Amino acid sequence: MPDVVLADGSGGSLRASGQRPAVSVACHSVFQILEYRMPQGLLPQDVVVLAKLVSYGRGRPPIAHVAADLALSSSQVHASLKRLERSRLIDTQTGRPLLKAVEEFLIHGVKYAFPVQRGEATRGMRTAYAAPPLSDQIADTGDLPPVWPDPEGEVRGATLEPLHKAAPKAARKDPVLHELLALLDALRDGRVRERQLAEKELSARLRRLLRG
Numbered sequence: 001m002p003d004v005v006l007a008d009g010s011g012g013s014l015r016a017s018g019q020r021p022a023v024s025v026a027c028h029s030v031f032q033i034l035e036y037r038m039p040q041g042l043l044p045q046d047v048v049v050l051a052k053l054v055s056y057g058r059g060r061p062p063i064a065h066v067a068a069d070l071a072l073s074s075s076q077v078h079a080s081l082k083r084l085e086r087s088r089l090i091d092t093q094t095g096r097p098l099l100k101a102v103e104e105f106l107i108h109g110v111k112y113a114f115p116v117q118r119g120e121a122t123r124g125m126r127t128a129y130a131a132p133p134l135s136d137q138i139a140d141t142g143d144l145p146p147v148w149p150d151p152e153g154e155v156r157g158a159t160l161e162p163l164h165k166a167a168p169k170a171a172r173k174d175p176v177l178h179e180l181l182a183l184l185d186a187l188r189d190g191r192v193r194e195r196q197l198a199e200k201e202l203s204a205r206l207r208r209l210l211r212g
Contacts, residue, residue, distance in 0.1 A: 042083050044114050044163040045072070048170070048181070049080040050089060050106075053097050055176040057209045060095045069174065071166040099210045106184060106206070107199050116189040119159030124150045125168045127160055129194045131182035132175075133201050138194065146185065160185060180205065 052070055053060060060066075067077045084090045089101050124147030125131075129138045147157035150168040162168060163181065171178035183205075186198035 042087055042113065043080070045076065045166075046080040046083050047106075047110055047114065047184070048164045048167055049077060050084055050097060050102065051180040051184070052170065052174075052177055053090065053095070054102065054180060054206060054209055055174055058096060058211075070170045097210055099206060102210070103203060103206050107187065107202060110184055111188040114163060114188065116185065117161040118189075119149070119161060121156060122147065122149045122153075122159050123156050124148050124153035124159065125172065126155055126157065127162070127182045128185040128189055129198075130155075130157065132179055134182070134186055134194065134197055137197055146189065160189060176205075176209075 048070060049066070049072075052066060063074050063077050063081070066072075067074045070077065081090065081095060085092050087105075088098065089105060090097050121144055126135070126145055127148050128146040129135065130145030130147070143158075145155060145157040146160040147153060147155060148162040148168045148171075149159055152172070153168075163184070167181055171181055180202070183198045183202040186194045187202070190198060
């Protein structure tokens, strides 16, 4: 058993002394040590980048193209791709999303990693059950629809903060991306039926786009 540095700075062998260390013996907690050794975790913008990669299907344009499509810098996209590679969500050689891993993460992981943030009524862009494809399957209840705040938005609704501030602008240019992000919002914030429908629709789109 290794020597332990005690809280007062002295050293000593616990094996030799037979003493049990106090909780405050170590200078850093085990959790702090593990945190320093772990790779950097995913950020919300990485989910948007991943969804955009899915929208391209089995191809992937240059980083500069992806950045322009998402209104992000090339360095932001490059960093996101590195984190997605470390998380085994995209292939390290081709940069293409890996279907099984992506499906599992988006359907079962995102809602826990990045819970929704609600806000006040505002003008914005429809999302979750209020946007396609779920808006065609769920009857309007008369409640304010969930929206991403957006000055160019076409409807007044209840704020649901997007995964990244660039999402509304990027989704406005790409209906496929809009559907993917709206389905993710339904999984993150929807009621049971909405989540069930969102899972089915998202899974179908992932398989169609990534299997070619």
